[in-house]
Amino acid sequence: MRLARRLFRIGALALAALLGGALAARAADLRLGYIDSGRIFIEFKEAQDAQQRFDRLVTGWRDEALEKERAVTQLRQEVRDQSPILSAMRRQEKEAALQRAVSEYDAFIQDIWGPTGKASVENERATGEIVQRIRLAVEKVASQKGLELVLDAASGYLVYADKSLDLTGEVLAELAATTSSGAR
DSSP states (O other): OHHHHHHHHHHHHHHHHHHHHHHHHHTTTOOEEEEOHHHHHHHOHHHHHHHHHHHHHHHHHHHHHHHHHHHHHHHHHHHHHHGGGSOHHHHHHHHHHHHHHHHHHHHHHHHHHSTTSHHHHHHHHHHHHHHHHHHHHHHHHHHHHTOSEEEEGGGSOOOOOOGGGBOHHHHHHHHHHHHHTTOO
């Protein structure tokens, strides 16, 4: 979910930077509102469900990584403790097994938590759909209200805003309506 929040922050910052000059000139005419994406991610059931699914995947990956790490630790201990009494051939076999286990563990960690690993891909997949649904809801609410700009309070760039400009509740209601009607 951090990725989704980061996307909202980047979008809000980029929009503010691009419109900075124009906003100053049109500040009196500008119709705007804001949302709190943090609150949306906490209160939107589908976002919670996606986070729970992702958390279950991460837990499984962590358990598997721990098993692999234990196997490596056990093999290291066996090599260390048994080396003096093993034949040269048997010692080489044990050391080769240890190297394979270490390589498998490292490959697993990279495959899951590397920059293009499964964790990143799954997080993007899970949050991408939710972020898109939130954006559509924000666009619909903003369009209905005739707003030109919607900021995100969770980004940290919104220092003050009148509570009457907060669209978060309406966006949550729109998300609930599209969820209950089956529209996506």
